[in-house]
Amino acid sequence: MSQPTFRAPKGTFDLVPPRGDAILAVRDAMAAPLRAAGYGYIETPSFEQTALFARGVGESTDIVTKEMYSFTTRGGDDVTLRPEGTAPVLRAVLENGLHRGALPVKLWYSGSYYRYERPQKGRYRHFSQVGAEVLGSDDAAVDAELIVLAVDAYKALGLNDVRVLINSLGSHESRPAYRDALQRFLRGLDLDDETAKRVEINPLRVLDDKRPEIQKALEDAPVVVDFLSEADRAHHDKVRALLTDAGIEYEDDPRLVRGLDYYTRTLFEFVHDGLGSQSAVGGGGRYDGLSELLGGPRLPGVGWALGADRTLLAMEAEGLALPEPPGVTVYVVPLGEAAERRAFGLVTQLRRTGVATDVALGGRGLKGAMKAADRSGARYALILGERDLAGGVAQIKELATGEQSAVNLDEVVAQLAGRTGAG
Ligand code: AMP
Numbered sequence: 001m002s003q004p005t006f007r008a009p010k011g012t013f014d015l016v017p018p019r020g021d022a023i024l025a026v027r028d029a030m031a032a033p034l035r036a037a038g039y040g041y042i043e044t045p046s047f048e049q050t051a052l053f054a055r056g057v058g059e060s061t062d063i064v065t066k067e068m069y070s071f072t073t074r075g076g077d078d079v080t081l082r083p084e085g086t087a088p089v090l091r092a093v094l095e096n097g098l099h100r101g102a103l104p105v106k107l108w109y110s111g112s113y114y115r116y117e118r119p120q121k122g123r124y125r126h127f128s129q130v131g132a133e134v135l136g137s138d139d140a141a142v143d144a145e146l147i148v149l150a151v152d153a154y155k156a157l158g159l160n161d162v163r164v165l166i167n168s169l170g171s172h173e174s175r176p177a178y179r180d181a182l183q184r185f186l187r188g189l190d191l192d193d194e195t196a197k198r199v200e201i202n203p204l205r206v207l208d209d210k211r212p213e214i215q216k217a218l219e220d221a222p223v224v225v226d227f228l229s230e231a232d233r234a235h236h237d238k239v240r241a242l243l244t245d246a247g248i249e250y251e252d253d254p255r256l257v258r259g260l261d262y263y264t265r266t267l268f269e270f271v272h273d274g275l276g277s278q279s280a281v282g283g284g285g286r287y288d289g290l291s292e293l294l295g296g297p298r299l300p301g302v303g304w305a306l307g308a309d310r311t312l313l314a315m316e317a318e319g320l321a322l323p324e325p326p327g328v329t330v331y332v333v334p335l336g337e338a339a340e341r342r343a344f345g346l347v348t349q350l351r352r353t354g355v356a357t358d359v360a361l362g363g364r365g366l367k368g369a370m371k372a373a374d375r376s377g378a379r380y381a382l383i384l385g386e387r388d389l390a391g392g393v394a395q396i397k398e399l400a401t402g403e404q405s406a407v408n409l410d411e412v413v414a415q416l417a418g419r420t421g422a423g
Pocket of ligand 1: 084115117122123124125126127128129258280281282283284305306307308309310311
């Protein structure tokens, strides 16, 4: 067999049916709890000014230093394919003045994200996320609400083994004392040059180092929850109490940090143990200082992003049946040119009446067309033979039983609509 000339770029893949339909169902399931909770849909461009991410995500993060798809346009603008959704959404909120209306602003979004990562299972250069952001409230109830909505989405998909990890990173009140303590501890370790440099620039990042030897050395590192101010502690306790009230099982993970710099106070991650090293199926947190960082007013916020691709892998790891394409109810089988012409009109009418319908094309013979009808999963075949047509009828055949009856052509649509509960 000859090789195709073009292939999807490294680290990317196509989602073809039925997997394409499955990922659509995953995204729908993630969005449903948000839509039912009053979140409005927002769509932003897939690329932004590079400076938005450099400033918003953090200059020293892996995303900004190593993973961005950045380029200069023909007009000389420096732009980057979005590696994440929060900074763009906040940019859009500020630009469109949504923060000047009723607060909080509750938004959800769904789309493609791009990171130049080392590809492996569950880690791609193009992936899709559904995200939610709430701007303009520092109430811990919002943090808890978001966690509950994500857990409900995973449950709706049938997932049983998603664990919720939570931590608090404190706010500007708690962070300096913690940063000092952490730096003092890290300077006492025997670290390579690059990591030692990171200790001085962004010590929290070192906690996110996945190398086993580093994780071992960090076992006795100070944890941020021991440094929380009274207000930060109260916020954290309220989130945890509300989750308990809502019946959500969560695990306190004092070592949880995430790869973006903007987080304050609540931080959480959803992990699935069936996925190997890329175990995070979603995550998020509070980012009370991000608006100011982007030149906006004080506007506290909290949000999450759930990975659709990894969630699909998690469903497979649990052995769940993936959501299937909806299929059709009626499959039309015209035999001969005149019947094909008549069938076209009937198919259109059936579809407009709400009966999901497909049709055999290209003058297929009865045998081939009936095979296609079976494969389509339809309940009924509507057969239009030349003799039927001459007699002004068509045959409705129930495919499971083989039961067949002739129906007047002008009653076919109403009959099928009635039998299938459409119309
Ligand atoms: P993050 O913005 O890194 O917190 O990502 C949120 C979620 O998106 C993660 O928990 C993953 O499920 C998913 N995700 C992030 N990066 C990738 C990637 N490179 N490939 C596939 N999924 C990803």
